[in-house]
Amino acid sequence: VVEHLERLALVDFGGPEAVARLERAVAVADRLRAVDTDGVQPLESVLEDRCLYLRSDNVVEGNCAEELLRNSHRVVEEYFVAPPGNISLPKLDEQEPFSPS
Amino acid sequence: MLGRTLREVSAALKQGQITPTELCQKCLSLIKKTKFLNAYITVSEDVALKQAEESEERYKKGYVPPYNATVVQKLLDQGALLMGKTNLDEFAMGSGSTDGVFGPVKNPWSYSKQYREKRKQKPHGENEETNWLIAGGSSGGSAAAVSAFTCFAALGSDTGGSTRNPAAHCGVVGLKPSYGLVSRHGLIPLVNSMDVPGILTRCVDDAATVLGVLAGHDCKDSTTVQDPVQSFILPSLTDVSKLCIGIPKEYLVPELSSEVQSLWSKAAKLFESEGAKVIEVSLPHTSYSIVCYLVLCTSEVASNMARFDGLEYGHRCDIKVSTEAMYAATRREGFNDVVRGRILSGNFFILKENYENYFIKAQKVRRLIANDFVNVFNSGVDVLLTPTTLSEAVPYMEFIKEDNRTRSAQGDIFTQAVNMAGLPAVSVPMALSSQGLPVGLQFIGRAFCDQQLLTVAKWFEKQVQFPVIQLQEIMGDCSSVFENDLASVSLKQ
Numbered sequence: 001v002v003e004h005l006e007r008l009a010l011v012d013f014g015g016p017e018a019v020a021r022l023e024r025a026v027a028v029a030d031r032l033r034a035v036d037t038d039g040v041q042p043l044e045s046v047l048e049d050r051c052l053y054l055r056s057d058n059v060v061e062g063n064c065a066e067e068l069l070r071n072s073h074r075v076v077e078e079y080f081v082a083p084p085g086n087i088s089l090p091k092l093d094e095q096e097p098f099s100p101s
Numbered sequence: 102m103l104g105r106t107l108r109e110v111s112a113a114l115k116q117g118q119i120t121p122t123e124l125c126q127k128c129l130s131l132i133k134k135t136k137f138l139n140a141y142i143t144v145s146e147d148v149a150l151k152q153a154e155e156s157e158e159r160y161k162k163g164y165v166p167p168y169n170a171t172v173v174q175k176l177l178d179q180g181a182l183l184m185g186k187t188n189l190d191e192f193a194m195g196s197g198s199t200d201g202v203f204g205p206v207k208n209p210w211s212y213s214k215q216y217r218e219k220r221k222q223k224p225h226g227e228n229e230e231t232n233w234l235i236a237g238g239s240s241g242g243s244a245a246a247v248s249a250f251t252c253f254a255a256l257g258s259d260t261g262g263s264t265r266n267p268a269a270h271c272g273v274v275g276l277k278p279s280y281g282l283v284s285r286h287g288l289i290p291l292v293n294s295m296d297v298p299g300i301l302t303r304c305v306d307d308a309a310t311v312l313g314v315l316a317g318h319d320c321k322d323s324t325t326v327q328d329p330v331q332s333f334i335l336p337s338l339t340d341v342s343k344l345c346i347g348i349p350k351e352y353l354v355p356e357l358s359s360e361v362q363s364l365w366s367k368a369a370k371l372f373e374s375e376g377a378k379v380i381e382v383s384l385p386h387t388s389y390s391i392v393c394y395l396v397l398c399t400s401e402v403a404s405n406m407a408r409f410d411g412l413e414y415g416h417r418c419d420i421k422v423s424t425e426a427m428y429a430a431t432r433r434e435g436f437n438d439v440v441r442g443r444i445l446s447g448n449f450f451i452l453k454e455n456y457e458n459y460f461i462k463a464q465k466v467r468r469l470i471a472n473d474f475v476n477v478f479n480s481g482v483d484v485l486l487t488p489t490t491l492s493e494a495v496p497y498m499e500f501i502k503e504d505n506r507t508r509s510a511q512g513d514i515f516t517q518a519v520n521m522a523g524l525p526a527v528s529v530p531m532a533l534s535s536q537g538l539p540v541g542l543q544f545i546g547r548a549f550c551d552q553q554l555l556t557v558a559k560w561f562e563k564q565v566q567f568p569v570i571q572l573q574e575i576m577g578d579c580s581s582v583f584e585n586d587l588a589s590v591s592l593k594q
Contacts, residue, residue: 001449004452005445005448005449005452006429006445008448008452009403009444009445009448010407010410010425010428010429010432011429011432011433011436011441011444011445012429012433012441013441013445014433014438014441018438018441018442018445021442021504021506022442022445022446022449024506025395025399025442025446025506026446026449028392028395029392029395029396029450029459029463031389031392032389032392032393032396032459032462032463032466033458033462034389035386035389035462035465035466035469037462037465037466037469040465040468040469041465041468042461042464042465042467042468043464043465043467043468043471044294044464045294045324046280046281046294046471046522046523046548047280047281047324047326047523050281050326052323052324053318053320053323053325053327054323055320055323064167067167068167068413070165070167071164071165071167071413071414071415072412072413072414072417073115073116073117073411073417074116074417080412080413082412082424082427083420083421083422083423083424083426083427084422084423084424085423085424085425086423086424087422087423087424087425087426088423088425089423089425089426089429
């Protein structure tokens, strides 16, 4: 499960303390079982009785590519540069030990 | 590097291939070597190096927002002066403002005459620098800024109590508006269904004034309601006999400090003695609120934090192997333990096999919690009165003995259910504890009845006359700050 979560979250546990912390959090969360929720609908938004505002589909702003590109570390002309995709993270035992910087 | 063009070297600086200081030093050393050319009559080495340092700071800052949050823009449009950005717990996760990358926030009351007189142990001893108190969180920087008179109002965020908690600890007013009243456009989302921008001021009237500026539909935030904006000018209540104050019995928990409890009782009696109806009410699912919050908050966080991958903005790790590896490393470096912990917990709760039992279950419990409030308000209660925090502010050294999740659960205990239900709530400072520290109480109102809530809060504020913080010792001669002849100023509406 630990490996699965690390892969999904793209964030690592960084040690056994973090795993222990998760176990404690789950133990706390388990207390929800004691509540009787038969026939209760999940609440997604307190504004569920209202109609969501939809604005008309017209372009009113934008054209700020330069400003947005400015915040990125690696940019080539008008593109954000990313390392190659579609390569899975190595499995736990294949990984090199990470030394915290 | 020195032979490159201006554009090329600028790009290199941006990408971190060379730092401004390194570049400056290269130029300076070459200037020295070519002294025989007699091209320079003055070499401003010190100035150049200082400017290089400043330039480095600017590069380090990384993210410069390309737009203003709606709430910020609204204030600027009304002529407000932006004094700066305040400190907080990283990504608003915490209740002490101790877990941010810029370091912890110190509660101004740590330096107040009122607190120091009560301590007496070592009035000017070495204990002082290490024994300072937390400001509360997560919007502690904003609360401290207002409390120390450095500004007249500050914005925070409130998802579980993050504006009200530090307000109580710093002796200021902390308002959480009704969900849907104030735009969240530009507020980095933590829990989209609970977040609201918070308002911190030194008095209730000021909070109402700011709310008047900020409230209203924003087409950039579709979760803002389209109701016409009401006025937030607060009448001065003189007669509270028609008011019904509810005291939720489940909020009397064993962890509540006896001092806060007695102040809470005193406040209830105050309303009663002035003719208001004060009754005990029940919010049966209160004890599950924190658990519910744990699941919903972490689950939403898992999703909301996914945008921080280092690609379009922010910190980025120099890994070229694969996108996923780069994301993982960037996020490991960029997020602190608290944030990473919540992301991982959240991902656990939304795993396919857990989704129904944890996330959906929590959403159902949320409805029960929200319904508890609806039932109480339907029974004729106008406003609820509860403590804001379990006790007054504690010393930082004490606070860090427990982990963030434990402290958050304790800090949010009275404030968090309000976010579940999307109701308005305000923390008003009531009195000083026996240690000379502020204690605040919380008023909770009906949805979109923010004006009524603040009216009651304003009446209470006038009754209790909370003392002004005395910071003269550390502020030197700032007597002008404390001049109180505003009574003679008439406010033109």
